[in-house]
Amino acid sequence: MSSAAEHGIRRDQHVKGLRGRPALVTGGAQGIGRAVAERLVEEGARVMIMDTNEEFGKSAVAELARRPGGEHVGFVHGDISEESDVVAAVEATRTAFGGVELLVNCAAAFITRGIEATVEEWRRVTDVNIMGHALMVKHSAPLMEAAGGGSVVNVSSISAHIAQPRSVTYSATKAAIIGMTRCMATDLAGAGIRVNAVSPGTVWSDNLARRYKEKYGVSREEADARPDIGGRHMLHRTADPEEIASAVAFLLSSEAGFITGENLMVDAGLTVT
Structure with missing residues (x-):
């Protein structure tokens, strides 16, 4: 796999405001979520990974444990569409790291179907990609408010912005994430919680x-x-997953302290043309 460095991307300094902060990353055992977890560890955050794949989750923790800051990484097995699992993940993060101040919603059900989609397919994709994100914010927000504020990044997609064949299910839920992000930002601003989204291109x-x-x-x-x-x-x-993680780290950080309710396109201009 090629790296961001090979594409001429170089990062010479850390972003501000992430060191020591407790973070919860859903879907953090693989793909973009894994890259986000790695980046946050590098930035000095204390990271809890939540994922449905227990094998990948434990492997991620074992690998990160060998890196600087890796002693502050944990894993909780769970499905964000199950409220009891969400509550357990938030509580595990509070127990391990004292709270939740940073939340990244990477977990997703990648179900791409057209109008022929079954009721079961619709329920699964909406339960994870819409309700699951909402549940994570619902149960993390009180801990953020108690800490004096926090930051949420929801991972959407270019699929929210362009028409794609046989992708009604996935595209609809990714568009909903952007709408939810704006509404959540409005509702949570008074608690000092910023809520933003990123829309990656092909990763x-x-x-x-x-x-x-x-x-x-x-x-x-x-x-x-x-x-x-x-x-x-x-x-x-x-894109490399690490390039999306960089955008997420920025939005989580104090360097984005005056940004909320935004959706950041990380798509190399795909949606411009």
């Missing part, structure tokens, strides 16, 4: 690599060269 995660290998039989380099994959972006390539 070359391990899951995407497997799907594209099965669907198109292409490598990362081949996908970047295709006009319908990497070529859709102005930079003519897909």
Whole structure:
């Protein structure tokens, strides 16, 4: 896998306001969520990973434990569509790290169907991508308010902004996340809680690599060269998960202290054209 450094991206200093702060990252065992967890550990935050994949979650904690700051990383197994799991994850973070001040909603059900989608498919994708995000904020917000404020980043997608074939289910929920973000920002501003979203373009995660290998039989380099994959972006390539994590870290940090209710496009200009 290519790295952000190979694409000419370099970070010479840490962002401000993350060191020592307790963070909860859903979907943090893989993909964008894993990159976010790694970045927050690097920034000195105390990170609780929540994921439905227990094997990946424990592996992530074991790997991060070998890095500086990795002694302040934990894992809780759970599904954000189950309120009892959400409560347990928030409580586990409070017990381990004293509260929740930073929340990143990365967990998602990647169900792409058109109008033929079944009721069960609709319920699963909305339960995770909409209700799950709402539940996480509902139960984390009181701890943020008690701490004097906090920051939430919800992960949406370019799918919220452009029409894609046979993607009504996924696109609808990702668009809902942006609407929820604005409403949550309005409701929680008085408690000192900022709520923002990011909308990534095509991100070359391990899951995407497997799907594209099965669907198109292409490598990362081949996908970047295709006009319908990497070529859709102005930079003519897909993104590294770490590049999305950088945007998330910024929005969580005090450097974004006057930003709330926003959706940051991290799509290399895909939605501009």
